Amino acid sequence: MSYLDHITSPTLLLDENICRANIKRMADKAARHNMKLVPHFKTAQSHEIGDWAKEYGITEVTASSIKMAEYLSGEGWVNIHIAFPFNPLEIPKLNQIAEKQSISVQLINTTTTQMLVDQLEFPVGFFIEIDAGYGRTGVEVTDFGLIEDILFIAKKSDKLNFKGFYLHPGHTYYMSDIPAIYEQSRNALSMLKNKYSTEYPKLATRVGDTPGCAVMEDFGDIDEMGPGNFVFYDLMQAELGGCYKSDIAVCLAVPVVDIKKDRNEILVHGGGVHLAKDVLIDSDGNKNFGEVVYLDENGWEIPEDRSHLKSISQEHGIIKASKELMARVKVGDLLGILPVHSCMTADAMGSYLTIDGKVVDHAEGYSA
Amino acid sequence: MSYLDHITSPTLLLDENICRANIKRMADKAARHNMKLVPHFKTAQSHEIGDWAKEYGITEVTASSIKMAEYLSGEGWVNIHIAFPFNPLEIPKLNQIAEKQSISVQLINTTTTQMLVDQLEFPVGFFIEIDAGYGRTGVEVTDFGLIEDILFIAKKSDKLNFKGFYLHPGHTYYMSDIPAIYEQSRNALSMLKNKYSTEYPKLATRVGDTPGCAVMEDFGDIDEMGPGNFVFYDLMQAELGGCYKSDIAVCLAVPVVDIKKDRNEILVHGGGVHLAKDVLIDSDGNKNFGEVVYLDENGWEIPEDRSHLKSISQEHGIIKASKELMARVKVGDLLGILPVHSCMTADAMGSYLTIDGKVVDHAEGYSA
Numbered sequence: 001m002s003y004l005d006h007i008t009s010p011t012l013l014l015d016e017n018i019c020r021a022n023i024k025r026m027a028d029k030a031a032r033h034n035m036k037l038v039p040h041f042k043t044a045q046s047h048e049i050g051d052w053a054k055e056y057g058i059t060e061v062t063a064s065s066i067k068m069a070e071y072l073s074g075e076g077w078v079n080i081h082i083a084f085p086f087n088p089l090e091i092p093k094l095n096q097i098a099e100k101q102s103i104s105v106q107l108i109n110t111t112t113t114q115m116l117v118d119q120l121e122f123p124v125g126f127f128i129e130i131d132a133g134y135g136r137t138g139v140e141v142t143d144f145g146l147i148e149d150i151l152f153i154a155k156k157s158d159k160l161n162f163k164g165f166y167l168h169p170g171h172t173y174y175m176s177d178i179p180a181i182y183e184q185s186r187n188a189l190s191m192l193k194n195k196y197s198t199e200y201p202k203l204a205t206r207v208g209d210t211p212g213c214a215v216m217e218d219f220g221d222i223d224e225m226g227p228g229n230f231v232f233y234d235l236m237q238a239e240l241g242g243c244y245k246s247d248i249a250v251c252l253a254v255p256v257v258d259i260k261k262d263r264n265e266i267l268v269h270g271g272g273v274h275l276a277k278d279v280l281i282d283s284d285g286n287k288n289f290g291e292v293v294y295l296d297e298n299g300w301e302i303p304e305d306r307s308h309l310k311s312i313s314q315e316h317g318i319i320k321a322s323k324e325l326m327a328r329v330k331v332g333d334l335l336g337i338l339p340v341h342s343c344m345t346a347d348a349m350g351s352y353l354t355i356d357g358k359v360v361d362h363a364e365g366y367s368a
Numbered sequence: 369m370s371y372l373d374h375i376t377s378p379t380l381l382l383d384e385n386i387c388r389a390n391i392k393r394m395a396d397k398a399a400r401h402n403m404k405l406v407p408h409f410k411t412a413q414s415h416e417i418g419d420w421a422k423e424y425g426i427t428e429v430t431a432s433s434i435k436m437a438e439y440l441s442g443e444g445w446v447n448i449h450i451a452f453p454f455n456p457l458e459i460p461k462l463n464q465i466a467e468k469q470s471i472s473v474q475l476i477n478t479t480t481t482q483m484l485v486d487q488l489e490f491p492v493g494f495f496i497e498i499d500a501g502y503g504r505t506g507v508e509v510t511d512f513g514l515i516e517d518i519l520f521i522a523k524k525s526d527k528l529n530f531k532g533f534y535l536h537p538g539h540t541y542y543m544s545d546i547p548a549i550y551e552q553s554r555n556a557l558s559m560l561k562n563k564y565s566t567e568y569p570k571l572a573t574r575v576g577d578t579p580g581c582a583v584m585e586d587f588g589d590i591d592e593m594g595p596g597n598f599v600f601y602d603l604m605q606a607e608l609g610g611c612y613k614s615d616i617a618v619c620l621a622v623p624v625v626d627i628k629k630d631r632n633e634i635l636v637h638g639g640g641v642h643l644a645k646d647v648l649i650d651s652d653g654n655k656n657f658g659e660v661v662y663l664d665e666n667g668w669e670i671p672e673d674r675s676h677l678k679s680i681s682q683e684h685g686i687i688k689a690s691k692e693l694m695a696r697v698k699v700g701d702l703l704g705i706l707p708v709h710s711c712m713t714a715d716a717m718g719s720y721l722t723i724d725g726k727v728v729d730h731a732e733g734y735s736a
């Protein structure tokens with residue numbers, strides 16, 4: 001009996017060995033660079049995968065919302081960091097968590113900082129998020145006035161403790177020059193460290209994105225790295241050069257429901273509600289919503305002949321199939337789909353099934 | 369106290385009055401055209417919204433998966449139809465459901481038809497799905513050979529009962545000529561009805577898409593309509609001309625976490641894991657992931673000055689804000705976002721909060 005025998009509907013498969021290898025590789029890399037690895041658990045969102053991470057020396061994690069932080073609380077993490085500009089409406093919940101779990105938040109404006117000073121009941125750490133070019137969130141790296149306003153207000157409470165600067169260069173996903181982006185990030189964080197470490201000798205700088213952490217070997221004096229996607233990787237990361245397709249640790253098992261021989265198309269049950277709708281578009285404008293792998297009792301095999309999902313709806317997925325796949329496929333078969341964006345797929349599916357047939361938890365599938 | 373006082377994180381709001389009005393409008397339209405309205409519940413996925421629908425004379429519903437059919441079972445529906453080419457791996461589950469709930473499936477190939485003949489233990493109805501131009505799924509409208517093979521095989525079992533032909537002209541979402549698409553659909557279904565109704569006098573024809581059902585007034589001799597999205601509508605439907613923005617019955621309440629005055633941008637907690645990543649793109653190439661409405665204790669108001677989500681990540685949403693919104697917004701406020709694709713947003717959020725502060729169920733948020 002294998003895990004395959006139990007699957008009748010779209011199921012997110014997790015290869016524990018590949019996942020552990022990914023965790024180890026990044027942990028070793030962080031150690032080589034004398035950095036602390038604090039994985040962003042928005043990708044895995046799992047107690048069990050958290051336990052695997054602990055075996056590689058990881059002691060802290062990051063969440064992207066207070067709900068996720070709540071899910072990860074009480075699991076023995078030395079600290080949980082919420083890497084999203086803190087939402088002041090959630091201060092009551094933050095107090096609940098902070099009573100028993102060491103937690104840190106991200107601040108980028110004085111309004112929220114003041115509200116924390118006024119309402120915090122337990123000690124909470126904070127990073128200031130810095131924007132050095134991505135243009136999404138954070139204090140502009142040269143806006144020393146705002147940085148100092150935030151630090152000044154925070155000092156009014158002995159419960160709000162400055163930990164350092166956090167920078168997420170998310171444009172590594174969109175721009176091909178990762179080294180140039182990292183040079184900008186290194187310079188920004190180094191400059192800030194030099195400027196403020198006299199007053200805050202223990203301040204740490206953290207950078208957090210998988211494309212950069214996967215390919216860069218020069219992190220300057222950055223203290224910590226916080227990538228998330230690397231535990232699983234996905235087609236987007238492979239495209240960016242950060243991993244091989246064989247490093248992708250999750251794939252969606254999908255039932256084959258129809259075959260159109262004249263069009264070389266296969267209809268599977270697997271669509272936007274399973275994969276999410278992230279897509280890769282090639283230079284000819286062709287869309288790729290996921291790539292086919294062949295499942296067997298040991299996991300999956302990436303075929304030489306490429307087949308991919310050319311379109312998806314809410315539940316439908318249409319595969320443009322290779323000649324080889326067309327020759328072997330039957331209605332009722334299961335195929336595997338390597339996802340474009342594994343964080344979104346895992347969030348959509350809400351749980352994992354390992355190659356050993358074990359169900360692994362995910363925050364989204366967990367009923368409080 | 370209003371529903372607003374309880375919201376601290378992204379929450380999907382449901383205006384029951386608008387939703388009921390949408391249901392009633394479509395039910396009245398179906399009645400006007402002497403058609404049966406069988407809503408596709410992939411949008412609402414809710415027991416409670418199902419109860420509202422029953423008040424407007426609706427007695428049957430459609431699901432897009434066996435899990436959804438399971439969720440809707442035992443709620444008093446005269447029949448539940450699974451409008452997705454049937455996945456033969458789920459025959460055991462189908463038998464479980466069919467023992468107590470009248471259920472019908474969709475067939476498009478002989479393999480699955482034969483497997484049902486071999487394995488069905490209880491009576492199940494079926495529609496043959498017809499493709500008359502959308503090119504996604506279904507038997508080509510002129511492939512009488514395949515239609516007749518399916519019917520011939522089905523006759524070998526007294527448990528597999530032919531109900532009619534189902535056509536989903538999904539290209540109404542992509543092509544502007546809805547009347548032309550509907551002419552093609554009407555002709556296809558009429559031709560099939562004429563061809564097979566001698567042998568199957570009770571056969572029904574069903575068409576199922578919200579854009580067409582919302583705008584068309586000529587359905588020919590089609591017996592049933594099966595749109596789903598219309599219970600809520602969304603920006604995509606408004607763009608297609610099927611509704612006004614004021615008919616949209618759901619909006620995502622999002623906390624404001626940061627304001628960038630110099631960029632006229634507002635950062636909210638509300639991203640791909642809440643809305644899904646469906647996007648509208650205007651003629652200048654600008655992306656729209658949702659539009660801002662102002663919340664108050666009676667619901668929401670669509671402002672004259674337009675603000676919209678220009679970009680989203682997994683949890684982040686960045687609003688390009690109007691001058692008026694920039695003047696009034698504060699960190700800690702709640703804004704509403706009208707979704708681009710309400711089916712996907714509801715599926716992502718997994719439950720609803722009504723303007724009266726009542727929690728309404730959704731299949732995705734339901735723990736079995």
